[in-house]
Amino acid sequence: MITRRVGRFFDERLGTGAVLRAAFKKIYPDHWSFYLGEFALYCFVLLVVTGVWLTFVYDPSTTGAYPSVLALGRNDPIGYLIRQVHHWSAVVFVAAIIVHMARIFFTAAFRKPREINWIIGILLLVLASLTGFTGYSLPNDALSGTGLRIGMSVALSMPFIGAWASNLVNGGAYPGPLLLPHIYTIHVYFLPVLIALLLSLHMGMLVLQKHTQFARDESVVVGRRFFPDYFLRTIAAFGATVTVVVALAAVIEINPIERFGEYRYWLVPNPATPDWYAGWLDGALRLGPAVEWRIFGHPVPAVFWPGLVLPGIALMVIVAWPWIDARLTRDTAYHDVLVPPSAAPWRVGVGAALLTAGVVLTLAATDDQQALALHVPIAALVTVDRLAFAFGTIAVGLVATVFASNVRARRDRHGAESERVIVLVRNEQGGFEEKPVRSA
Amino acid sequence: MNTTLLATAIVAALASAGAAAARADPAVVGLLAALAFAAITIWAGSAALALRAPDDCTEPRQRPAIAQPGNEPTLTRGGVFGRIWIFAIGAFGLATIVPIVSLGRRARVAVGTVWTAGARVVTEQGRPLRPDDIALGGVTTVFPEGHVGAQDAAALLIRVEDNAMLTNHAWAPRGNVAFSKICTHAGCPVAIYRHADYMLYCPCHQSQFSVLFGARPVAGPATRALPQLKLAIGPDGYLVARGDFSGPVGPDDWNRPA
Numbered sequence: 001m002i003t004r005r006v007g008r009f010f011d012e013r014l015g016t017g018a019v020l021r022a023a024f025k026k027i028y029p030d031h032w033s034f035y036l037g038e039f040a041l042y043c044f045v046l047l048v049v050t051g052v053w054l055t056f057v058y059d060p061s062t063t064g065a066y067p068s069v070l071a072l073g074r075n076d077p078i079g080y081l082i083r084q085v086h087h088w089s090a091v092v093f094v095a096a097i098i099v100h101m102a103r104i105f106f107t108a109a110f111r112k113p114r115e116i117n118w119i120i121g122i123l124l125l126v127l128a129s130l131t132g133f134t135g136y137s138l139p140n141d142a143l144s145g146t147g148l149r150i151g152m153s154v155a156l157s158m159p160f161i162g163a164w165a166s167n168l169v170n171g172g173a174y175p176g177p178l179l180l181p182h183i184y185t186i187h188v189y190f191l192p193v194l195i196a197l198l199l200s201l202h203m204g205m206l207v208l209q210k211h212t213q214f215a216r217d218e219s220v221v222v223g224r225r226f227f228p229d230y231f232l233r234t235i236a237a238f239g240a241t242v243t244v245v246v247a248l249a250a251v252i253e254i255n256p257i258e259r260f261g262e263y264r265y266w267l268v269p270n271p272a273t274p275d276w277y278a279g280w281l282d283g284a285l286r287l288g289p290a291v292e293w294r295i296f297g298h299p300v301p302a303v304f305w306p307g308l309v310l311p312g313i314a315l316m317v318i319v320a321w322p323w324i325d326a327r328l329t330r331d332t333a334y335h336d337v338l339v340p341p342s343a344a345p346w347r348v349g350v351g352a353a354l355l356t357a358g359v360v361l362t363l364a365a366t367d368d369q370q371a372l373a374l375h376v377p378i379a380a381l382v383t384v385d386r387l388a389f390a391f392g393t394i395a396v397g398l399v400a401t402v403f404a405s406n407v408r409a410r411r412d413r414h415g416a417e418s419e420r421v422i423v424l425v426r427n428e429q430g431g432f433e434e435k436p437v438r439s440a
Numbered sequence: 441m442n443t444t445l446l447a448t449a450i451v452a453a454l455a456s457a458g459a460a461a462a463r464a465d466p467a468v469v470g471l472l473a474a475l476a477f478a479a480i481t482i483w484a485g486s487a488a489l490a491l492r493a494p495d496d497c498t499e500p501r502q503r504p505a506i507a508q509p510g511n512e513p514t515l516t517r518g519g520v521f522g523r524i525w526i527f528a529i530g531a532f533g534l535a536t537i538v539p540i541v542s543l544g545r546r547a548r549v550a551v552g553t554v555w556t557a558g559a560r561v562v563t564e565q566g567r568p569l570r571p572d573d574i575a576l577g578g579v580t581t582v583f584p585e586g587h588v589g590a591q592d593a594a595a596l597l598i599r600v601e602d603n604a605m606l607t608n609h610a611w612a613p614r615g616n617v618a619f620s621k622i623c624t625h626a627g628c629p630v631a632i633y634r635h636a637d638y639m640l641y642c643p644c645h646q647s648q649f650s651v652l653f654g655a656r657p658v659a660g661p662a663t664r665a666l667p668q669l670k671l672a673i674g675p676d677g678y679l680v681a682r683g684d685f686s687g688p689v690g691p692d693d694w695n696r697p698a
């Protein structure tokens with residue numbers, strides 16, 4: 001009754017009824033892997049909701065930050081849970097983005113006309129990681145403070161503008177009085193606003209271009225209506241995300257700052273390991289060569305290579321991937337139909353190699369703990385990790401390529417037997433005609 | 441089934457709120473909340489599956505209508521937007537660099553630290569140290585007197601055998617040798633000392649510095665020795681500094697004379 005009244009109110013003024021009707025009827029293709037991006041989206045929702053709450057208890061001053069977060073201890077169940085949910089959503093957020101991206105990569109969803117959304121997705125991953133890192137730094141505990149110092153040292157290694165940028169963020173030399181207030185503004189304002197903007201673009205483009213599908217018909221979207229089918233599914237996706245994150249937050253304590261103590265630039269907990277998504281950069285710093293070259297008399301800090309050049313190259317390759325892929329496949333046509341990963345075995349190989357590189361670097365970020373547990377010298381582990389980074393990635397890539405081409409060969413043999421689906425397609429005269437659709 | 445699930449969600453949500461208000465253990469509050477959301481998830485998921493709606497509804501796909509040559513929208517039409525506009529926009533963009541650059545200038549970075557000649561070496565608690573206060577193989581964090589916690593001033597005071605130092609022997613009176621505690625790699629505190637091989641370890645990326653060789657890096661990613669603090673024994677018998685560190689403290693940047 002009341003919904004009808006409200007609906008009519010807006011319909012009379014804005015004509016929303018027709019828009020909603022069209023939106024409800026819109027067809028979305030369905031596959032379990034299409035929900036990965038939604039998990040990320042709902043993590044962001046959780047982050048915003050819990051984050052707004054946290055802004056009312058957090059004190060961004062250098063002396064007030066640590067006590068204000070410490071106050072959210074176990075004897076304050078609401079504050080404790082909200083902070084735990086916030087941190088857990090952040091780590092699940094980045095994980096969901098990466099798994100979603102892997103799905104896009106291996107099924108070649110980035111092909112024309114979706115290159116723009118691929119790049120926006122990469123930007124979202126970068127922004128999500130930066131937001132995670134800045135948020136991780138806010139409690140000003142000994143562990144995150146150390147991470148922030150390392151981050152500032154990497155920023156300092158930017159050619160020529162490094163000292164300027166560090167001054168800017170710190171309001172002086174490290175650790176400046178304005179460091180935390182600035183990190184706070186960046187964390188609660190700049191980055192989330194950028195994420196929200198890009199997320200809107202990301203999803204707006206999805207609606208505009210229509211989602212890709214596995215059903216092999218390029219001319220129609222095959223799937224389910226938004227309402228009620230997809231609506232119920234997305235509620236389930238939301239519920240599942242919240243359930244998992246809240247249960248994790250309730251049971252496993254993340255970032256127990258009371259055990260690290262407040263940050264003093266001369267104190268550090270041992271072992272010192274960052275949140276998981278920053279691990280690959282920390283690992284890169286550990287494996288980086290101990291070289292300090294001079295370019296035109298200027299020292300090039302050792303952290304410059306693993307801290308900026310390596311992630312820069314990785315990012316450039318991933319951003320350029322749709323064009324590299326198009327060149328390798330000699331295919332610049334429009335594609336709305338996804339391929340099974342095995343359709344291009346070398347793509348599987350490249351993806352597997354990239355993921356392996358990430359895993360090796362992430363593991364390297366705990367090499368001191370491994371050395372302790374395995375009773376081997378750290379130097380030996382560093383050598384092993386360097387070799388794994390250089391050659392292990394290639395080996396895994398080759399094995400994955402061979403594996404994928406075997407799968408493809410088997411698929412080709414059984415391809416003819418796959419089930420056939422008939423769909424009705426509207427023809428130019430307005431009538432319907434039957435069209436066979438072979439599902440992948 | 442549906443009613444049971446929704447009832448579960450409602451009861452669990454209320455119970456969670458009640459537990460929170462009663463300051464119950466966060467695990468209880470959280471698991472009740474998770475239960476509420478799990479019930480919603482199962483409700484929505486089973487409702488979606490129960491629809492048995494076909495998943496083969498279709499909707500045509502259209503390619504963007506691309507403008508044909510001669511029909512393209514253009515900014516130069518009617519001479520309103522000439523090429524000069526591009527330069528104008530570029531010039532305005534370039535001009536914004538000045539306010540941006542000015543931001544980072546606000547604060548000047550101090551050169552060096554507050555260590556000065558004659559400054560007494562004190563512990564974190566502010567207690568001055570005599571040459572024999574640190575036992576052989578011992579290590580402690582020190583600051584200049586009156587400046588505990590001062591930026592970049594933290595140093596590690598290590599006690600080695602009287603004649604053990606292989607470099608700058610004169611800077612280490614009675615085996616008291618001090619180095620900057622800030623790693624030259626990425627700025628972590630070099631927190632661990634092992635006397636067996638006179639090695640300093642950085643816990644962040646495992647750089648190792650050899651104390652006897654003036655904290656020269658011998659393993660790990662660091663490239664520069666930890667700057668040394670020249671020590672002496674003051675007239676009152678306490679350890680004092682003979683000046684600032686022997687080099688720039690902390691990680692390098694491109695403009696720093698290293």
Ligand code: FES
Pocket residue numbers: 623624625626627628642643644645646647660661662
């Ligand atoms: S900060 Fe010391 S090894 Fe990197």
